[in-house]
Amino acid sequence: MGMTTDRLITSGIPAATDPLRTPLARLKLSYVFEHFESLAQPAGAEQWPHVEYLARLIEGAAHRREDRSIQRRVGLARFPVLKTLDQFDWGWPKKINQPQIQNLFRLRFIEDKANVIFIANVGLGKSHLSTTLGHTACLRGYPVLFTTAVDIITHSLRRRRMATSSANCTSISSRACS
Missing domain, CATH: 3.40.50.300 (P-loop containing nucleotide triphosphate hydrolases)
Structure with a gap:
């Protein structure tokens, strides 16, 4: 075959992403699930190191989790209106x-x-x-x-x-x- 799994993932070939979908869904890594393919395309084109690709996915997931956490806390707070x-x-x-x-x-x-x-x-x-x-x-x-x-x-x-x-x-x- 000649290409490694890592190469297939960063090149964005759909066949390589199939084994990732189920575990990502099971782990509830929704951001990674939704973005790993679209982020793989620039990563492959710009030849990012694997660590940079992974770091960007994890950073995006962390930002989403924090945003949702803030939204949840604000909702539970029952503010009548938000002001600054x-x-x-x-x-x-x-x-x-x-x-x-x-x-x-x-x-x-x-x-x-x-x-x-x-x-x-x-x-x-x-x-x-x-x-x-x-x-x-x-x-x-x-x-x-x-x-x-x-x-x-x-x-x-x-x-x-x-x-x-x-x-x-x-x-x-x-x-x-x-």
Whole structure:
């Protein structure tokens, strides 16, 4: 035959790629599965070393995985709307400590296991800053859940009612069994 399997792969000949399809699908390497043939053509034409061809495939797969991971975290965070820090109106409110807010975006408070709570009147940018800060955390690999004080209180009251209801049911059933 004269050509090695490596030569066939980098030259993009379909017959050589057939043995790769099943294992790539089984390993769930979707990016590699979708791109190994199209990337093999320039690799063969430009005579890339095998390591460069493989490195480009792996780099593409890693980027896709990271992008999907970010999308998943952002989706699970339940942000009402995504905004950027550049869109924030630093002129209103006038007493906002811009350097302090910008420092939060270093996310050291997460590493320190500290909390951040924005307290202000309606319409002063609490949700804007919260979603932007949360989105930044998602981009850097942290899981986030956006919520409001009203949602936290509602959830807490609901849990308290359920616990009270459950305790009442237990009390009733224990009296019925006596």
